[in-house]
Each structure stands twice: as structure tokens, then as C-alpha cells.
Amino acid sequence: MATAYSFSSQLYIDGRRTGGRADSPILVRNPATEETVAEVPGSTPLDVRQAVEAARRAFDEGPWPRMRPAERAAVLLRMAEEMERRLPELVAVNMAEAGSVRALAETLQTRVPVNHLRDMAERVMPAFAWERPMDPTIAPGIGISQGVLRREAFGVCALISACNFPFFLSMMKVIPALAAGCAAVLKPAPSTPLESLLIGDFADAAGLPAGVLNIVTGDVDAGHELTTHPMVDLVSFTGSDTVGRLVYAQAAPTLKKVVLELGGKSANIVRADGDLDGAVRSALSGITTHAGQGCSLLTRTLVHESVHDELVDRLSAALAAVRVGDPADAATTMGPLISEAQRDKVEKLIQVGEEEGARLVCGGRRPAGLDRGYFVEPTLFASVDNDMTIARTEFFGPVGVVIPFRTDEEAVRIANDSPYGLAGAVWSADTLAAYDMASRIRAGGVAINGGSAGVNPRAAFGGYKQSGLGREWGEFGLDEYLQTKTVSWAAR
Template identity: 40%
Template sequence: MFDLPITPAPRVQGLVAGKASPGGGPELPVYYPGTGAQVSVLVEDGPEAVAAAVEAARRAFDNGPWPKLSTDARIAVLERCREAILANVDELARLECVATGLLMRELRAMHMKRAAYNFRFFADYISQTAGQRYDQTAGFLTTVARDPVGVAALIAPWNAPVALATMKIAAALAFGNTAVLKPSEQTPLALARVVELLQEVLPEGVLNLVNGRGPVTGAALVEHPGVDLISFTGGTQTGRQIMSVAGRNLVPCTMELGGKSANVVFASADLDRALDGALIGIFANNGQQCLAGSRILVERPVFEEFTGRFAERAAAMRVGDPMDEATELGPLASMPHMNRVLGFAETARAEGCRFLTGGARREDLGEGYYVAPTAVVAPSNAAKVAQEEIFGPFATFLPFDTPEEAIAIANDSAYGLVAYVWSDHLPTVMTMTEALRAGVVWVNTPMMRELRAPFGGYKASGVGREGGAACEAFYTEERTVTIPKTPAPLPSLGA
């Protein structure tokens, strides 16, 4: 029905030390969500190919120049990585669109620019890092320095592959590590091209790429004894499995996992801005965001007005071709995921939810994976659609009467990634921000990612944080050196 944004490579393979991966697994189809048509095949990397990638990264770390480069030299390389992305924004955006169905205008303007900025950010960050010195103990000088850890396994999600994977790549490399990247098998196209471009900038083996399914390629990667640390963004259940394996090997992890974030709207809010923010919070990125404001809690005096206006606006959203500049909501990333989201509509009906809008596939848009923007009023916060992460354009509304009730509802969740608060009443804002159990709280704004600040979640939303200092702590080891200023007196044992 819609034109393909770009013709991708007919066959996508991993890269090990700059050369095509040996693969070893089956060929997996890659589909364009806009039409449901197959556009490429991905060669899955089996355990032998994964081992080759880890060994290449290990050689580059143990014997190569990268970990030993001066900070100034590493900054120069990171800047060249940024330039390589910026020089290919259009191609990368089109490849990302083919695999994900994300809106082309957002991919160009935000995702690819953010990918380039990730390298600039960490180049700037390491330019200002410093060690520590302690002189408090008389007669001794103690210094603390940070060293790179080693080989990083970086596992990226399918919902914003390039933007999120490059955060991991830039951080791992900035601090002197080498890496093996595994994208989602659903969305490998743009990341394969990014890694290919960066091979022209980085020393051999510093960044390697393996492709395939989690239980095959991912499992081989996290189980490999040559991996020194793991950074994963994805589903909570998969995160638990990875941490279980990593724990047996004493490998540190950061896990950015699921969310069921509360978006709390008070009658004291600027309701026009809150409405815009609520729509962005759930429908941006085609609804496929771990930080989506998917539980919208509205104070009862304005509940009916707000939900009515939300439903009217949601129903009027332009759903369709992600290449069209006028499109506001594109397709979901895959047919299984679309069916999963539609399954929650059936669950909502069975639970007695009141539908405000949507809840069905857009059959009029052909074979693509299009779902109408959906909003329901749940009978209580115990409903599955209020507790389980749907990861699609599906908002669940709940009313509340007091700030205390809003806090109780918001915190009654297995997750705690982000929360949103809309109010122009400062005491209400302060009460909420201090009581919400979430790693990030946004006040009167839908989304703002400050890379200098830590990002991550409470509870089942993850372990560890990403951000400037948080990444420095994760991707480096601390080394303490103590030196006596003058020869210290020592007992002469056995003299």
C-alpha cells in the first residue's frame, strides 16, 4: 500500500573484527511494518559466531590500542563517530523506518540526531573526568583512578534501536572498553549500517555485531566467559533471565526494563498542556516506549472533561504511512506485537473497561500492523490493562480524589520507571515528586531526557542507571594506589 522508504540489503550479517560474521544459524525474515512485506533476511549468529565476536573484542581490549589511548585521542575518535552518523542521517532514518515503522520525520529530527549526540555527550564527559587524591592519613598518599572493565555485551531493543543502542556503544567505548552489540532480530537494518560505518573510524575489533534471537544469539553472548559486563534494554522477564546467568558468572549488569508509568493530572494543572502531554506520553513512538505514560490518573472534578477531550483528539489522530509527514501514528513493529496489543483490547472488554476510543486494527490501511489509538476507563487499578505493560498506543484511565489516593494508585505497580505530574500548585507538585516510587519524575512536561542525570527504574523496571556519572561507574573499575610519602616504619618479623 505504501512505498518502501529505502531498499535495504537483501541479506544482513554480523561483523566480527570488521569482517562478515560466520553466522551459522538460519536466515530470519525482516518485515516492513507499514505493509507487512518481507524486505530482507537476517543471518542468525550461532554460538561459534558469538564466540568469535567476543574473542575479537577481547583481543582488541587486551592487545589493541583502544583501552590505552589518551583521553584526547579517544575524544577525537568519538567525534568522528558522531560525524559518521550525521553524514548518513537520511539513509539511517530510512533503514530504521523500514524495520520499525517509526515516523520518518521523528527518526530524522530526533532519533538519528540523538544517536550522534550520544557520542558528543560522552566525548565531552570524559574530557572533564578526574581521579581522586587522599592525604588525610599522615605519611601516605592515596590515589584513585578508573580503568576500563573489558568486553561489554550490549543488547539493544527493537523500539528505538539506533537511538538507544548508540547510548550504550558511546558510553562503553568512551571509557575504553570494547564491545559486542546484539540488536533485536526484528530491527537489525539501521544498526548494522551504523556498525559498518563505525568500522571505518574505530580500531579493529573494538565494536563487533552479532544478530539473532534472544534464546540463541543473546544467550550465547551473556553466557560467554569472555564477557565482563552486560547492558540490556528490553523486557523485564528477559532481564531476569540475563541477570540470573550474569550472577552465576559474577558479571555486573545494567537493566533498563519495562514500565507502567503513571501520568497524574490534577485539576490545578493547565489542562490544555496536560492534554497535549498525555497524548504525546502514550502515542509517541507509535506507543512503543517503556517510559510511556500508559496509566493516566485524572482528578475526579475534571475526569469526564479530560477523558472526553482525550478521546476526541485520539480518534482524530492521523494513522498511516510512516513516510508521510502528516502521519501522527504509524504501525506497530511486528504482527505478533500487534496481535498482543489487540489481545489487551479483548482483555479490557472482558474486565468491564469502558472504551473511550479505538480497540481495533485499522483494516482500511492494508496489511500493515496498524492499530487505532485506544483509550479505556478501567474499573480499578487492579485491572490487567492497568497493571501489565501493553507497549502500544493504549491508554488506561483511572480517577482519583486526593493526592494521597493518586500516590497509592501510582505506586501500586510492579514497575517504577518514570512518572508524570501535571499541576500548577507547588505544594501538590512537591508532595507528589517526593512520594512517587519512580526513577524519573517529569513535572508539567511529557518527556525530557537529561543525559547528565541518571536514568533508570525502581522495582521491576530495572537495575542500575544510564547517564554521565552512572555510566562512568558502570563501565570502569576503580583502582586505589597507596604510597608512603617517606619510608614507613615496619616491624621486623622473625628478626
């Protein structure tokens, strides 16, 4: 079937819409209904090469990297204005292809990335130190050396995004790449390409020079072409740690810079004096937000043994009240998983949890009455040991685990006993103790008593350990797409 939307779902290469060369189109399915909502051309490696070559020409020969930052910022603001004008369309597409409930589709999925774009153009770029003078240095027998430090665009960037937050994650790469003066090829996840393809319309409306941003589709073959192409200087990837390792290895022979935003198994620590109401809301959000499909969601609740049973009872009751169903229904508070394969993975891990002896408190099955769509009940395990598979493996689904602890030291040890280090949280009436624990947690971001950098563009987003390399958002994200050059001269 043809796309049901008003915008073109073709590829966007060198400023033009074009069909892909793949033999079969990509079918985009609504995960809540399993219906095909659009057909998108599939890219072949030849299509991807064409996009990379267009980006290379735009960077090497075009005006974009040589424009003043204020000129680039003006283009980005025009993109933001066009996005704001078409937000209702973005929301509708997000609900259809990603399965977001409306409240999430209208905020984190769409409005927040536009806010980040405006912040980059209005706050970060005008204040950024694009050039900085070096203090003169006297070298005996040589003379006085002085000069400037320049921040220059890294080059051609391959931007590979994930399926869970399609527009948000794509824009978190597109924004700093364009702000830096880079040229880019964006490849969204094959299951959720529509919102990313729509970015081509925004680029046209803003007057972005041809070739600066290119958008292709595809899966493994297209991604491999991007990560290995000799004309690509930088790869930014969001996805699983398993695929992240492959991306890292594929980029190594040509020594590309690699930015990785990968998985998480983040710890939500509740001390004996913590606010249980707030902690339960936090744990509930970690399990049910976008059906648990978020790398930084808090899915391991570490709770002091003195309040363990009370927290489990409260959280179980809160999960029982969650309304699971079609995101198009205003009463729905949790939607589906993205695909049948993801639902199968989550169900197998739930089975492993039961087999390993964890106590299934609630959920664990498919919701009654939902015969179509990739739904799983909000699920909670208690009596969990941190060595269990379900305490160490990222579900990427609506499943939380509760682990008891006796002391702060034990809680920090359990929190850090994970291959991941993306996010974390501490709940305590003693804010100094909470801050001390936060400082010892090996994670890229830790919230205290519900305070969260959340969607603040002034925050730095990224992880420790196998949660990734580099940072995104604001000036921290911009910095990843820049090289530092020293230009010096002798003063005689």
C-alpha cells in the same frame, strides 16, 4: 532477497564484515507493509564466541583501553561526524525496519543519539575524574598512606538492545562502553538489526581499532551465549522485565555486572488545578508516540475526580484525530506495531480490559482500510481500577487507561502501586505540591508540568523496582562501565 541498502548487512567481527553461520537468514520486514526489506545473516553461538574472543583480545592486548580519554574522544567525534553525514540513510532505514513516522525517525530515533555521542566526547569525557588523589592518612605505627583513585574500563561488555528504538538504544550502550575504554559485542533485536549493523561502518570510518566493537545478530541462542560467556565481564540489556530476569539469572554464575533497562507503566498525575491542555497532550503522546512502543511513555493517567470526565472527553477527541497509517506518508502521525505477535498481544489485552469491566472510550480495533501492516487504533479505557490487568501490565502498544483519584495521597499511592518505576509526571498550578508528589513517586524520572529531561544527555535514565538496574546517558551511563581502583603507597 538481498538488502536494498547501500551499506553491508553482514556481521561485524574483529573489524571485518562476515557472513553468519546460521542455516537461514533473518528476514527484516517493514511493519507497515509486511514486505521483506532486507536479509541479514543469522549468528550461531560459534559466531558470537568469535565476536567475544575478538573483543577480549582487543581489550587485553589492544590500544583502546590504554589510550588517553582525549584520544578516545577524538575517535568518537569522528564517528559522530560520519553519522551526521549519513543521517538521511539512517532515517530511511529506521522508517522501514521500525515503522517510525518521519518526525520521530528524524529526531529521537537518529539525531538524538548522535547528540548524545557528541556530548560524551565534548563535555563528559574531558571533565570526568578519571584519576583523583586521595588525601594522605596517618596510621599510627604504619606511617602516612596516600595514593590515587583510578577509574578503569570494566572489560568486555555484551550489549543487547531492543526493537523499538534500534539505533537510539544501541548507541546508549555503545557510547559509554567505548568512552570508558571497554570492548563490546552488540546484539540488536532480530526484528530491527539494520541500523545497529550500520554502526560498523561508522566505526571503520572513525578508525576504531579492530575488535573494540563487534556486531552480531540472532535471538535467544545468541543472547544466551553473550550472557553466559566467561569472557564477558558486563551485560547491558534493554527489553522486557521477563527477559531481563532471565538475563540476570544467566549472568549470575560468572558474577557479571548487569545493567537492565526494562519495562514501565508510568503514571501521569493530573491534579484538579492542573493544565488540562498540557495534560491531554502529554497523555496523547504517551499513547501514540511510536504506537505506544516505549518503556517510559506515560500510559496510566491518574486524574482528580473533579476533572475526570472533561479530561476523558478531550483525550478521546484528540485520539480520534490521530492519522494512523504508513510512516512513509507525510500525513501519518502514528505508525504500526513492530510485529504481528505484538499486535496479537495488544489486542488480547484490550479484550481483557473489556472483560474486566473497564469502559472502552475509543479505539480497540484495527483501523479500517489498512489491510496490511500491524496496526491498532489508538485506544483509551476509562472507569479503570488500578487492580485491573490493563492498569498493571505493560501493553507496549497504543493503549492508555484513565484512573480517578480524590486526594494527593491516593494519587501517589496508586502511582507507586505498580511493579514498575521508570517514569512519571505531575500536572498542577501549585508547583510546590507537584514537587512534593514527584519526590514521593518511586520512579527514575518525574516531569512536572511538561518539563522533561526527555532526551537531555545530562539526565540519568533508568528505573526503580522491576524497571531495571543502573542508569544510562551522560556521566551516569559512563560510570556503569567503569571499575574503581585504589593505588596507594606509603610516604616515609
